[in-house]
Amino acid sequence: KPKATPNHNAPLKNAPLCIKIDVEPTNRQNVGYSLMFNVDTVATGLRYGVEVKDRKTMLKVYHQTFLGVDALDWLTQHALKAFMVKENANPNEAPGERLKILSRSAALLLAQRLLETEVFRQVNKSKATNVFEDPGSLFRFREDEKAGPVLNTRHVWNCRARPPVIVAADLVHKAMLLHLTHRSQHPAENSPEWKGFMEVAEELQMVDISLLFRRAEVAFFLNLHNALMIHTHLVRQTADGENLKRLRLKLLRLHQYRVGGQFYCMETMQTRLIKPKGGAQASNAGAAEPRLRFAISFGCVSSPDVKVYSVDNLDQELTQAAATICSKEVSVVLSPDPRGVKTVMLPKIFKWYAKDFGNDRREVLLFAANHVGATLSEELRQLAQLVLSGHSILSTIGERGPSGVRHD
Numbered sequence: 001k002p003k004a005t006p007n008h009n010a011p012l013k014n015a016p017l018c019i020k021i022d023v024e025p026t027n028r029q030n031v032g033y034s035l036m037f038n039v040d041t042v043a044t045g046l047r048y049g050v051e052v053k054d055r056k057t058m059l060k061v062y063h064q065t066f067l068g069v070d071a072l073d074w075l076t077q078h079a080l081k082a083f084m085v086k087e088n089a090n091p092n093e094a095p096g097e098r099l100k101i102l103s104r105s106a107a108l109l110l111a112q113r114l115l116e117t118e119v120f121r122q123v124n125k126s127k128a129t130n131v132f133e134d135p136g137s138l139f140r141f142r143e144d145e146k147a148g149p150v151l152n153t154r155h156v157w158n159c160r161a162r163p164p165v166i167v168a169a170d171l172v173h174k175a176m177l178l179h180l181t182h183r184s185q186h187p188a189e190n191s192p193e194w195k196g197f198m199e200v201a202e203e204l205q206m207v208d209i210s211l212l213f214r215r216a217e218v219a220f221f222l223n224l225h226n227a228l229m230i231h232t233h234l235v236r237q238t239a240d241g242e243n244l245k246r247l248r249l250k251l252l253r254l255h256q257y258r259v260g261g262q263f264y265c266m267e268t269m270q271t272r273l274i275k276p277k278g279g280a281q282a283s284n285a286g287a288a289e290p291r292l293r294f295a296i297s298f299g300c301v302s303s304p305d306v307k308v309y310s311v312d313n314l315d316q317e318l319t320q321a322a323a324t325i326c327s328k329e330v331s332v333v334l335s336p337d338p339r340g341v342k343t344v345m346l347p348k349i350f351k352w353y354a355k356d357f358g359n360d361r362r363e364v365l366l367f368a369a370n371h372v373g374a375t376l377s378e379e380l381r382q383l384a385q386l387v388l389s390g391h392s393i394l395s396t397i398g399e400r401g402p403s404g405v406r407h408d
Contacts, residue, residue, distance in 0.1 A: 017158040017206075019113050021079075021106050035082050037110060040158040042078065043119045047141065049074035055138055062123050064144040068111075068137035071120075075107035108132060118142055118205075119156050150256045150263060151231055152201035161206035165216050168223035169308050171200045175230040176306055182234070201231070204259050218273060219309045222295050225269040226306045228257055229299050232266075244300050251298075270296060274356070290356040290367060291318040293349050294325050302348045319371070325349065326371040332379055342383060344368070362387040 019042075021035045050066040080095060080103035089095065095103075111132045114120065120139045128134035142156055161167060174197040178187060187194040204224075212220060232255045238244070244251065252267040264272070273292055295318055297303045304325060309317050329347040350357055350364060357364045362384045369380035 017117065017160070019110060021109065023083075023102065033086060035086060035106075037079075037082070039114065039117060039119070042075070042110060043114060043156070043158070045078060046071060046074055046114070046119075049078075052141070052144065057124060057136060057138065062138050062140070065123055065138040065140045066120075067135065068122075068132040068139055069135050071139065072107055072111055072132040075110045076103050079103040079106040079110065115139075117156060117158070118153065149254065149265075150258055151228070151235065152198070152204055152257050154198070155202055157202040157205040159203075159206070161203050161208075164207040164209045164212060165220050165223075165311055167200060167203050167207055168220045168227065169310065171197070171204070172223040172227040172230075172306065173308050174200055175227040176308075178234065179230050179306075187234070201227075201257065204257055207260055209260060215314050216311045218289075218292070219311045219314050221269045221273050222292070222309045224257065224259070224264070225266055225273070226297050228255065228264075228266055228269070229297055230306065231255065233299050238299070244298070248298065289318070290353070291322045293353045293356060294318070294322040304349075323371040326368055327373060330368050330372050330376065330380075332376065332383070344380065344383065360387070 017039045019037045019039060021037065023033050023035070025032045050070045052064055052066050054061055054063050055065050055067075056062075080099060083089075083099050083102055083106075084091060084095060087099070089099065108130065115122070120141045122131060122137060123140050124136070124138045126134045126137045128137070131137045143154060145154065162170075174193070178193055178197055181187070181193060189195075209217070209220060232251060235255065249267075252270070253265050256263045256265045273296065274289075294304050295307075295309065297306045304321060307317070307321070325347050329345070331345045333343045333345060335341040335343055344365065346364070346368065350368075354364075357367050365380050365384035365387065369377040369384065372380065
């Protein structure tokens with residue numbers, strides 16, 4: 001019996017994804033052997049071996065589909081040729097019953113593996129035990145799918161992927177270049193810049209993030225989130241100056257990336273960043289790292305700038321991201337009120353994610369003090385001490401982010 005196993009021995013990025021078919025010996029005289037099938041080669045041949053067209057089933061039209069039985073027949077012939085070459089069979093003679101059975105079994109394994117790697121997907125339901133033997137089963141190649149919420153599955157990545165943090169850093173770097181070159185206009189799909197960007201996005205299909213330690217996970221999802229944010233704005237062709245306030249939650253869920261076997265939108269990436277899964281980290285995850293709020297960009301004027309975050313320098317880069325915004329937007333304004341009230345002006349990020357910066361105003365002031373210049377930092381610390389001493393709060397964090405304490 002043939003058995004299919006994926007080949008994991010290829011260490012290079014461009015090494016092709018292969019399916020290994022092991023043929024067991026039928027008796028003591030025979031010797032077992034293995035055959036390797038390149039997924040990309042098989043998928044390309046299959047594309048030309050089946051008829052792709054619009055098909056109508058149960059009053060519903062399925063666009064650009066092919067029959068599963070046609071795919072199975074083509075794969076059977078493809079496997080048969082490989083077995084005959086391997087066993088030095090005469091191509092002018094009809095193959096024996098054993099080779100026919102082997103070829104059919106191998107074709108079923110190949111078809112299932114191509115389905116699992118999303119070379120194509122089934123578009124209708126089937127009650128058959130094996131969907132490829134059901135004459136009514138319809139399938140569609142991934143490249144024939146219309147643009148949908150998942151932005152990186154138009155083509156299947158059949159090669160070995162680089163380490164996740166490298167892929168995400170490369171992706172956000174290319175996204176930044178696209179944005180600088182095209183602003184909010186979607187670049188031409190045949191342009192070298194767009195093809196290079198999409199190639200890296202599709203590489204995410206094969207990355208493995210299960211073994212990432214926390215710092216690497218943060219760097220990975222920060223870069224991935226900001227890359228998806230730019231990608232989303234390019235796809236929807238967001239206009240400069242467009243008011244995104246009402247669309248914010250919708251945009252966070254609008255598009256996704258396929259990462260390994262999971263799908264992530266910007267909202268789920270933010271959840272993964274702020275609330276890590278499992279362990280002691282999860283129990284303290286609520287406001288564990290407020291500096292992340294200065295690195296997660298939404299693409300609007302009030303959002304942080306996008307940059308590439310690295311694993312080795314992540315702590316310094318997060319501190320710098322917070323300091324960049326706080327040094328520009330944090331200030332202390334003395335009110336003309338004769339009571340002498342000082343108002344602390346904070347960035348809108350402190351309003352949007354107030355719970356992440358502390359349980360009271362003193363903690364908020366101390367956080368801001370740690371990310372501004374020395375003179376302003378000292379003044380903020382004095383105000384935080386006044387709060388600790390019981391001075392009354394005169395205002396709340398509003399649209400402009402004011403926070404005031406009475407200073408007699």
